Amino acid sequence: MVDQELVDFVMGKNRMYGDAEAESASGVPLPSLRVLQGTGAIKSEKVSKEHGGFRRMWTEGEVLKAAIGAALGEHFAWNIRLVAAALAKHASFGFWDQIAILSLTAADRQEPMVRKHRIMVAEDNDYYAELFDRKFLFLRTPEASPHLPGFPVRNILLGMVDKDQFRNLSAAILSPEGQARAIEEFGEEKAKSIIKYHKTVMAAHNNFVSKTSVNISMQVRAAWRRLYGMESKFLKDAFDQQGDNAS
16 A cells, blocks of 8 residues: 555645646646546546636646556557546546556666656556457556555456447456355346356456557656656657658
8 A cells, every 4th residue: 555645745636737737748638638537537626716717727646647548548549438437447446546656656767868868767666557459458567566455466457348338347256255246236147147257358368369568657757757847758759759860
């Protein structure tokens, strides 16, 4: 469990940003930020204007969670509604807040080259969103990190893409307690079908045809740097720039 005082400090609960700043730092356009807000994936605050009315503002933590959404959308080629549905899962008890704070505290490298050129680098304690067979979404947690509360596994099943919808799934149903709850809630026959389905999904994790992986921790750190007026570049962008200069 992450220390709450550290969360409050690093996630900047007292620092607020306007729409333009949130867009620029997170990489998510304002209309898409509103979609994320509408599902409960992120939330804005109403701040009173000096001469009446209110202005929409975003805390630092909400901007960083939006940056995770930008990474999912870009690398998985998802529309914003799929992204919003995926982020909305667990949002109510601070799941993605924990990922954001752990992503920030994972950065401990001090190479002069990194500081000078603002190149974002991967860390051993980074978190990865992984999409198997373009369908099953997992969160891969680092070996050295503590288990997230309620998830005693390294590869956390978050859900699956079903046509143009996102279905929430959880491997917790495969535990003895989870199976017992499923039988109690759905009845034995339906529970057996649900449990079998989840077993098949978990098997797909180790028997996939394709896998797309994105380092969401790097995206969080890049957004954090942009909020504080610093550059954040990825190596892929540096190669693109070199290619433009070469041509």
